[in-house]
Amino acid sequence: MSRRIPWVLVVALVAMWVPWLGSRFYTFLATDIAILALFALSLNLLLGYTGLVSFGHAAYFGIGAYTSAILMKTHGVPFALSFPAAGVVAALFALVFGFFCVRLTKIYFAMLTLAFAQIVWAICFKWNDVTGGEQGLPNVPYPELGWMAAIPGLGQMRAGDHFYLLVLALVAVAVAALRRIVASPYGRMLTVIRENPERAEFIGINVRLYQLSAFTAAGFFAGLAGALFGIFNRGVFPDFAYWTKSAEVLIMTILGGMGHFWGPAVGAMVLTLLNQQITSYTEYWPLILGTILIVLLFGFRGGIVGALAGLGRRLRRR
Amino acid sequence: MLQVQDLHKRFGGFAAISGVSFDLEKGVVMAIIGPNGAGKSTLFNLITGHLEPSAGRVLLGGRDITGAAPHAICRLGVGRSFQRTNIFPHLSVFECVQAALLAHRGQGRNFWLRSEGLYRAETMALLASLGLQDKAESLAGELSHGNQKQIELGIALASDPDILLLDEPTAGMSAVETHETIALIARIARERGLTLLFTEHDMAVVFSIAQRIGVLHQGRLIAEGDPQAVRADPEVRRVYLGERS
Amino acid sequence: MPEPAFLFGQFLGGLTAGMFLFTIAAGLSLIFGVLRVLNFAHGSFYMFGAYLGWQVMSWVGPGTEYFWLAALAAAACVALLGIAIEHCLLRHLYRREELYQLLFTYALVLILADCAKIIWGTGQLSVSRPPSLSGAVQIFGTTVPHYNLFIMLLGPAIALGLWLLMHRSRVGRLVRAAVMDREMLGALGANVGSLYTIMFGIGAFLAGLGGALVTPVKSIVPGMDVEVIVEVFIVVVIGGLGSLWGTFLGALVFGQVLAFGILIMPRFSIFAVFALMAIILIVRPWGLLGKPLR
DSSP: OOOOOOHHHHHHHHHTTGGGGOOHHHHHHHHHHHHHHHHHHHHHIIIIIIOOOOSOTHHHHHHHHHHHHIIIIISOOOHHHHHHHHHHHHHHHHHHHHHHHTTSOHHHHHHHHHHHHHHHHHHHHHOHHHHOGGGOEEOOOOOOOHHHHTSTTOTTOOHHHHHHHHHHHHHHHHHHHHHHHHHSHHHHHHHHHHHOHHHHHTTTOOHHHHHHHHHHHHHHHHHHHHHHHHHHTTEEOGGGGSHHHHHHHHHHHHHHOTTSTTHHHHHHHHHHHHHHHHHTTOSOHHHHHHHHHHHHHHHOTTHHHHHHHHHHHHHHHO | OEEEEEEEEEETTEEEEEEEEEEEOTTOEEEEEOOTTSSHHHHHHHHTTSSOOSEEEEEETTEEOTTOOHHHHHHTTEEEEOSSOOOOTTSBHHHHHHHHHHHHTTGGGOOSSOSTTTTHHHHHHHHHHTTOGGGTTSBGGGSOHHHHHHHHHHHHHHTOOSEEEEESTTTTOOHHHHHHHHHHHHHHHHHHTOEEEEEOSOHHHHHHHOSEEEEEETTEEEEEEOHHHHHHOHHHIIIIIHHHO | OOOHHHHHHHHHHHHHHHHHHHHHHHHHHHHHHHHOOOOTTHHHHHHHHHHHHHHHHHHHOTTSTHHHHHHHHHHHHHHHHHHHHHHHTGGGGTTSOHHHHHHHHHHHHHHHHHHHHHHHOSSOBOOOOOGGGOOEEEETTEEEEHHHHHHHHHHHHHHHHHHHHHHHSHHHHHHHHHHHOHHHHHHTTOOHHHHHHHHHHHHHHHHHHHHHHHTTTSOBOTTHHHHHHHHHHHHHHHHOTTOHHHHHHHHHHHHHHHHHHHHHSGGGHHHHHHHHHHHHHHHOTTOSSOOOOO
């Protein structure tokens, strides 16, 4: 057996140097990508590993974002507490909603996840006293990162760079945890359920219970991503939980390739960079995105990573 | 070991199983035969919890398991294979069987260890006993039909069952494959002292390994006993065996 | 306790809204019932119906009886668009998982929304009521525009028309057989592919018609596609995806819950309908009058 490369560490160590490129804009993009990559990877725990098509994953992203924003802005709770709280609250909602969702299959599962996400959106949109309603909650404070300046080499950096390094570290830990989960016996049970729920039931797996636990775990990680995104975005808005957001993260996952662990992260990166490039030429980004999606659905089912892996296999055979 | 008591199952107005009762002693190999639509698969699904009976009871080692969930029944030591080949197509053969071992050993809740090295020796031993050791790294879905049936058997055996239910274990196999598979099943049942309940359409197979035979016809068990008795039963000859001769 | 006249007005408002939604939802439900595809782009078809209706009106003369012709022409164009999409693209995805079909129709939402922006811009457009229905009547002390009465009658008429199509025509019989057993019908020599195309076209026609007819009541703006798809989605889920009368019932329920929900909890009426949808999905996933899928 070949030696395992700790890919999460490798990627994090490479990405760490982005602030030294000196451009505020690159740091901004890299932060965006890191957060969305975590969001997409959390969805893939359901989509790629458990075989559950959730069309409402943005709900947990939104819940995480609002939880952390409300705690930090309204109640002055420090980031060190509000961040894990966001994950826990999102996971609790995922547990409750998921309890009902996993009793349904296929298209009905997708519809119920979508319905719950719309309820979350409607609450965020209308509950002015707590969520700020349509206006959202602008000006979510940055976490206190003064201590980072004391670390040698980081003293000269901007606040945005400090925040990026924090995001990178937290995302790396979360992704490492996700990676462990999918490689564990528990992860194998999820794969087995994806492959064949009927057979899985008869190797002694309580299929619904495992699906529910995966749904909850995915909600937890989406909540963490949402908490980071709220701060990064300097505000949280009902859009975070809207169904189009759920579709967006699905597209990232499919674009990168849901058959591979890193696929969704690649999808998040490519989509973000593409969006950046294209929106500087034209306002019709959705048109381009829709076209990409159609090409993807018809031409590249395995997504980018799937296509690369196929190419690699073919080259090796020569 | 397994007692089925006056089992009924109705789908709407249609009685798929009506009043089936039999006892299966430990270590006995029993076949359920009957024409298509006689209710063989329904009977299996009732025993393993995939369907809930309309009336009647199923006892396992004296314990009432009627209406329990399939995963719970599996954990009580019942293994089964399905008529339609039922494996995990995108996993390797090794992973398929190892998954069943992991689930059986209660490792399913372990989300921290790496799974790939766990129970490697045991999985390989089981694969070897099925003659699949060379195919351990192949994708299960890409193998031949006969191999897939063997994998299914491996998955069922990995939970170390006391009683094994095989629904048409040789369906769709060539004569040679059928012969090999039956020899394999008979050997494993003997080695492990398994109680075996299987359905089969091939009479040669049935009479070669079954110690007891139950004949199902239109949802009723019209005869049950040792092969000679069943073969001689006039009712059986009329409704079933008679059709063939 | 509010006055009865006021409540009656509220009721009629809900009924009108419900029948509008039924016109659109009937197509969505029909497509799902036959093709088993949940078409997110249905709202986009509706929006195109509205824009095309406006376009034709602006050519033939705004404020005239040509309104009816424009509405039909717009709906026909949308039907053609639907047929082209089904024939060239969607049919290649029938064998794939639901996820791919869902994402395909979502891609259409993105593309069609931008196409509409490119063609008609982002401003508000509006169409006036046709002169023949510009008046109003008094019913129990409530003023009801003729046009709203027309919509209230149109809903049941469409329901009846669809029922006749499905139960009294050859195409309908074939379609119902196709829903039961796709392979069997193909073996009998019926062309299932073209049946699907026709049904998708009829669904798109209804969406386009709904869009064209809504223009005298609502202004045409970008974003109306996403707004309406969420609403018709709720309607069909409540009533039962694929069930004609279920969709009708769902539209009635939706209209009334929205109309009276506003009185009871002004801010949370939208929440009430989402909650209703979730409850229905939990206790009866196939809807009030739908049938469970195998």
